[in-house]
Amino acid sequence: MIKKIISINNYNKFILFNHSQTNWDCSLKKATVIYAPNGSGKTSLSLMFKSLCDNSSLHAKASFQASAPTEIRLLGDDNKQFIYMNNKWNRNHSCIEIFNSFYLEDNIYSISIHDNLNELNIFELTCADEALQLKSQMCQIKRELSLLKPKIRNRKMKLRQNKMEIKNDKTLKKLLLQREQLNGHFKQLGETRISLINSRIDSYIQNINRYLATFSDDLKIIDQKIVYISQSNELRFIYGLKINNHEIHFSDRQAEAPSLKYYLSEGDKNALALSFFLAKIDIVPNPKDYIVVVDDPFTSFDTHRKQTTITQLTRIANKVGQIIILTHDLHFANDFCNAYNGECLTLQIQRRNASNTLVIQDIKNDLLTGLSKDINTLHQYIYSGEQDTLYLREVVRCIRPCIEGIFRLKYFNLVKDNQWLGDFISMIRDSDISSPLYRLKDYLPEIEELNEYSKIYHHSNPNYLDVLINPTELSIHVRSTINLLYVL
Structure with missing residues (x-):
């Protein structure tokens, strides 16, 4: 970590x-x-x-x-x-x-894994014991080859210095034969290792297909083969796919068949790569x-x-x-x-x-929009004590929209889109006992005070940006607004 x-x-x-x-x-x-x-x-x-x-x-x-x-x-x-x-x-x-x-x-059309003889790669985790034994033998051969290389070089150098014929030297022939046998054995062990991986990879493929099925019901790996690329010292996993009930085998991909890139959407490519990745994480040792x-x-x-x-x-x-x-x-x-x-x-x-x-x-706060965000801004100000001028101006801006927004939600059948806080105050003042607004008469002084206070900083006032904001006064009115929202 x-x-x-x-x-x-x-x-x-x-x-x-x-x-x-x-x-x-x-x-x-x-x-x-x-x-x-x-x-x-x-x-x-x-x-x-x-x-x-x-x-x-x-x-x-x-x-x-x-x-x-x-x-x-x-x-x-x-x-x-x-x-x-x-x-x-x-x-x-x-x-x-x-x-x-x-x-x-790198992993859309084939999966490439760097191959190191000193450790297991992802494909070998399903056959770890046998793979380790083969790799151990291959490492030993590489060590023997590395020891043999200077012997061959020095023997050739000695023969040239003594002006002796190289091709008939028995000692050199013996060394070269030994190298050839070691290389042959190394190649044979490598082929055995690849065959072993290919025979044990089914569980890995099943895991990939399990993930593919969660992303799409028309993508499935149907066959596969692992080959060794000596130039880059890597193993490459080549696969065939079933796409929308159409099968493209890995043997087809090596022939003059249309490339997978013409069959796969961008979403399909991403689903394949992500499935390969998730299946790989599932088989790593000691995931913690x-x-x-x-x-x-x-x-x-x-x-x-x-x-x-x-x-x-x-x-x-x-x-x-x-x-x-x-x-x-x-x-x-x-x-x-x-x-x-x-x-x-x-x-x-x-x-x-x-x-x-x-x-x-x-x-969560960044995802809030409209009324929810404005209410959260008022609530956060109570606890933050922030004094930045731009922030204070944003807080005072939220007072009117919060009152108007809650009023519109609760009394949606009584107000029109073109009515605002001043209109709501008139409706409350003129309401009778049969109106749902009648109970708000008790809170009319607080609503009117908040209306007068916020009007000073409203964009309808041409000089609103020049009016200084007193943080203490703002805190009082923000608390009053929050309390009012509970009872509207």
């Missing part, structure tokens, strides 16, 4: 970020949601976490305005810092899984050790698929050590926080003093 983002300097749009630039102590929670419009630096944050995992350079993301190199400091749950300096980290966090636009692009970073997971998703995404992410959040969600959709952020059964930290990327920064965000 990453406990704290201590500082981000000269990285993309984060020129100078630390705790002094924000209203937050920079501590992350088990579940953290970061909101920002597109183009604000969300993906840069996801790439920062990817770099922390694989030590890839962030040089390409250095800020154009930077006068110094990129420097990042994060605090781990062991209370030791992760420091990025001189284009590398002082240490890595190997258990981080990232879903972002790059994962989407993992940090999952998800950057805008629902491109081109309809309402059903968005809700399904929320359901799956809340399940993942409860399973792994930490989840960090980056999104441009405020409603999605709010829905995830409501669905998650633990404490969820909500942040926003903001631009301050020529640098991006992360600040605490009150999503």
Whole structure:
């Protein structure tokens, strides 16, 4: 788990970020949601976490305005810092899984997994014991080959120095034969490993199809094959799909058949990549050790698929050590926080003093509109004691709309759209005992006082911006307004 983002300097749009630039102590929670419009630096944050995992350079993301190199400091749950300096980290966090636009692009038409003989890859988790044994043998052969290489080189060098014929040297022939046999054995073990994975991958495919079924009833993986790409030292998972009852087998994809990109919608592509990602998280060992970073997971998703995404992410959040969600959709952020059964930290990327920064965000308040937002503004002012002039002017603006709004809701059959607070006061004053408004006569003095007070700051007064606001007087009238709303 990453406990704290201590500082981000000269990285993309984060020129100078630390705790002094924000209203937050920079501590992350088990579940953290970061909101920002597109183009604000969300993906840069996801790439920062990817770099922390694989030590890839962030040089390409250095800020154009930077006068110094990129420097990042994060605090781990062991209370030791992760420091990025001189284009590398002082240490890595190997258990981080990232879903972002790059994962989407890399895993639509095939899944590529970097292959390291010293550890199990995701495809080998279903056959761990056998795969470890094969890899151990392959590592031993590689060690023997590395020892053999200088022997062959030195023997050739010695023969050339003594002007002896190379092709007839018995010692060199023996060394070359040994190398050939080792390479042959290494290749045979590799083929056995690939066959083993292909024979055990069914459970992984079933899991992918289970997720696909939650997103769409017309997408299903029907066959698959894993191949080893020696040039890039990676395993590639190639699959066939059933789309709208039309089958495209992986063998068809290798022939002169139409590409999957002509069959898949953008939503289908996203559903496939997200299903691959979720199925992968399900089979990682010790999920509590993992940090999952998800950057805008629902491109081109309809309402059903968005809700399904929320359901799956809340399940993942409860399973792994930490989840960090980056999104441009405020409603999605709010829905995830409501669905998650633990404490969820909500942040926003903001631009301050020529640098991006992360600040605490009150999503629920930001989603309020109209009357609800105005009432909340009055309520928050009572507790905040904020003295900023612009804020005070916004508070005083809310008084009239709140009274008018509640009046319209409660007495919807008595008022017209073109009637306002002054008209409502006249209606109350003229009402008789048979009218629902008659009981409000007892509150008429308070309503009239609030009307006169708020009229001074109303936009109908041409000089309203020049009128100074007394905070003490405003507090009295705000409390009076809130009390009135209860009895209207």
